Amino acid sequence: MSDAVRPGVVRAAALAHKPAFWVILALLAAGGLRIAQITWRFLDAYPIATLTAVVLFALLAVPFWLFVSELDFLEREPASLRVLAFAWGGLVATTVSIPASTALDNLIAKLGSPALAADWGAALAGPTVEETVKTLGVVAIVLIARAQVNSVLDGVVYGALVGLGFQIVEDVVFAIGAVAQAGQGDQVQPVVTTLLVRGFLAGVWSHTLFGALAGAGIGYLVVNPDRTRRHRIGMAALALFGAWASHVLWNSPFFRDGLGNGALALLAVLLFKGLPPLLLTLYLVRRAHDAEAAYYVAKLATLRDPSLITPDELRVLGSGSRRAAARRHAGARAGRRARVAVRRLQRAQARLAVDLSRAPAQAHETEAASEVRAHRSRLESLGHPEAVEGVRSWRHTVSTAGTTAVAIAVIWVALSALGGG
Amino acid sequence: MGRVTRSQHTDLPGTLALPLALVIVLVLAGLTFGLPLLDRAVPAQRAVPAGESYEVGAGVTIVPPPGATLDVTGTRPGGTQGTALFQLSTRPDESPVRYAIAVQPFDGDLTAAAVRLRQRITGTSGHRLTGTQLAVSTAGGLAGVQGGYTAGGRGGRYAVFVAHGLTIEVTVSGDDRELARTLAAIDASTRTLRHEGRR
Numbered sequence: 001m002s003d004a005v006r007p008g009v010v011r012a013a014a015l016a017h018k019p020a021f022w023v024i025l026a027l028l029a030a031g032g033l034r035i036a037q038i039t040w041r042f043l044d045a046y047p048i049a050t051l052t053a054v055v056l057f058a059l060l061a062v063p064f065w066l067f068v069s070e071l072d073f074l075e076r077e078p079a080s081l082r083v084l085a086f087a088w089g090g091l092v093a094t095t096v097s098i099p100a101s102t103a104l105d106n107l108i109a110k111l112g113s114p115a116l117a118a119d120w121g122a123a124l125a126g127p128t129v130e131e132t133v134k135t136l137g138v139v140a141i142v143l144i145a146r147a148q149v150n151s152v153l154d155g156v157v158y159g160a161l162v163g164l165g166f167q168i169v170e171d172v173v174f175a176i177g178a179v180a181q182a183g184q185g186d187q188v189q190p191v192v193t194t195l196l197v198r199g200f201l202a203g204v205w206s207h208t209l210f211g212a213l214a215g216a217g218i219g220y221l222v223v224n225p226d227r228t229r230r231h232r233i234g235m236a237a238l239a240l241f242g243a244w245a246s247h248v249l250w251n252s253p254f255f256r257d258g259l260g261n262g263a264l265a266l267l268a269v270l271l272f273k274g275l276p277p278l279l280l281t282l283y284l285v286r287r288a289h290d291a292e293a294a295y296y297v298a299k300l301a302t303l304r305d306p307s308l309i310t311p312d313e314l315r316v317l318g319s320g321s322r323r324a325a326a327r328r329h330a331g332a333r334a335g336r337r338a339r340v341a342v343r344r345l346q347r348a349q350a351r352l353a354v355d356l357s358r359a360p361a362q363a364h365e366t367e368a369a370s371e372v373r374a375h376r377s378r379l380e381s382l383g384h385p386e387a388v389e390g391v392r393s394w395r396h397t398v399s400t401a402g403t404t405a406v407a408i409a410v411i412w413v414a415l416s417a418l419g420g421g
Numbered sequence: 422m423g424r425v426t427r428s429q430h431t432d433l434p435g436t437l438a439l440p441l442a443l444v445i446v447l448v449l450a451g452l453t454f455g456l457p458l459l460d461r462a463v464p465a466q467r468a469v470p471a472g473e474s475y476e477v478g479a480g481v482t483i484v485p486p487p488g489a490t491l492d493v494t495g496t497r498p499g500g501t502q503g504t505a506l507f508q509l510s511t512r513p514d515e516s517p518v519r520y521a522i523a524v525q526p527f528d529g530d531l532t533a534a535a536v537r538l539r540q541r542i543t544g545t546s547g548h549r550l551t552g553t554q555l556a557v558s559t560a561g562g563l564a565g566v567q568g569g570y571t572a573g574g575r576g577g578r579y580a581v582f583v584a585h586g587l588t589i590e591v592t593v594s595g596d597d598r599e600l601a602r603t604l605a606a607i608d609a610s611t612r613t614l615r616h617e618g619r620r
Contacts, residue, residue, distance in 0.1 A: 018439075019438075019442070020438035020439045023442040023445075023446060024442060024445075027445075027446065027449065044546075045544055045546075092449070095453070096449050096452050096453045097452075099453055100452040100456045100457070103457040103460035104456060106460045106493075107456075107459065107460055109465075109493040109494060109496070109497075110460075110463045110464070110465055110493055110494070114493045114496040114497055114498060115498050117493070118497035118498055118503070119499075121497075129452060129456075132448070133449065133452065136445050139441070139445065140445060143438045143441055143442050143445075144442075146438075180541065180544060181541070183536070183538060183540040184536075184537065184540060185540055185544075
């Protein structure tokens, strides 16, 4: 989508001086109050089910959070802004979407027909309201911390986290709705079913994905000032449309009754509805990641200082799989401490790259440069001085195959249980 | 990368942060309050032909009471499930009685369906069951049970039927006096519930 990377720096204290920050904070507080009210009502009616839902979906959020946070290894977004993005999705976007989506669904029934609303209400009302509100969360981050949106990938990360926050709170609401609908009192079984359906089966291609797509558009809008405003807004609108269309397809009545019974039929429906946006987003993330990696690696290459980064480490740092391979290689060759040290070295090198892009002249004297040298000497003392890849080990191949088999088995069990196969 | 362009100098988010944040507030307020206001401004009631059966969903039909209107906000027909919401009023100054029918797949028996519906009713704040549960049947041969509940100053009736892998839940609620005036017509309507097979 874009090759642009525009590094900047945001000071936490400066945020407090921005009136826009307080406006966004007020919105978060209002959303938090509303969600607290809803949660309190749930706790009053179904305490065990509510606590179970909150804990299970919070646990489900952890791997998503870690994965999304790691997407931008080279220039990690500040934790405060990641939390803000998540909170916007979970508190503001949900608070707005509950009454607005219901109203839009009703309007579809009134201006069209109840049958139209039954078939297309969820497909049109939900995406229209939810994608708009979630995207505004990324815009809000741009308004208060413009310097932290430096690349399309940053937009992807913030958008995905807004989507994740929305998804988790929405899942809890749906779980308690299922408990109420079941009419069997304070039971956890409907919560577990909701976790299987909305967490495991629908979780991969749900709000996190749609949010990432729309966030990529906002990232492009912000980091390409050399393009015309019309072009940038057009690209952002196209990305938002992509998120909306993906959501519409997911909620659409197509194959609502499935392609027959059994796990394979359910899998086919999931793939038909979820795979196109997943592949599109993965492609965008890959391009944005590679563009950003190329930019920062080029910055580090100008140092020509092997104590900070060697030519082989430059090749490794730009790729997530190579970074992981270098850590594994260190672990296999010099033990767990070397593995940890390589990870720390890579992190420090990434921070150094960001420092370099902001103030090239002082890069050699920054804190990150000192950290790199400290981790380098630690690695030297462990007998593994360079963070490079090794030969792919059979142990890693077996481990990857085993993990994949377990994941497929879990999905298959869930599909079989739900698909009647 | 190093060139600073004119559009960079006039960085839109940086210079217009507060006005744009206020625009966000306006958009959110429009969605949160404006859309529901618009929804309320558009009438939800539709006339239903007197004496004709209405398909609720999954092949289940009912003949609405004379004078009832269909509330489209609570009506969602479907092939495997569905809901219909009718409103019935004998006097314009009284709030109408709500007469809702919900059909959904169900693999239990009538007792389980009744327990489920009763728990849902009592699970709603301020709602409690009254009287005893009685057997009820429809002209189409559906067998079910019915009972009553109260919610503050309002009264309510429920009935539940199980047939063909479906549960058909009927709930009626309204002001006590208006409910008393319309209940005979609603009971007569409930007895017209029929399963006509999947369409």
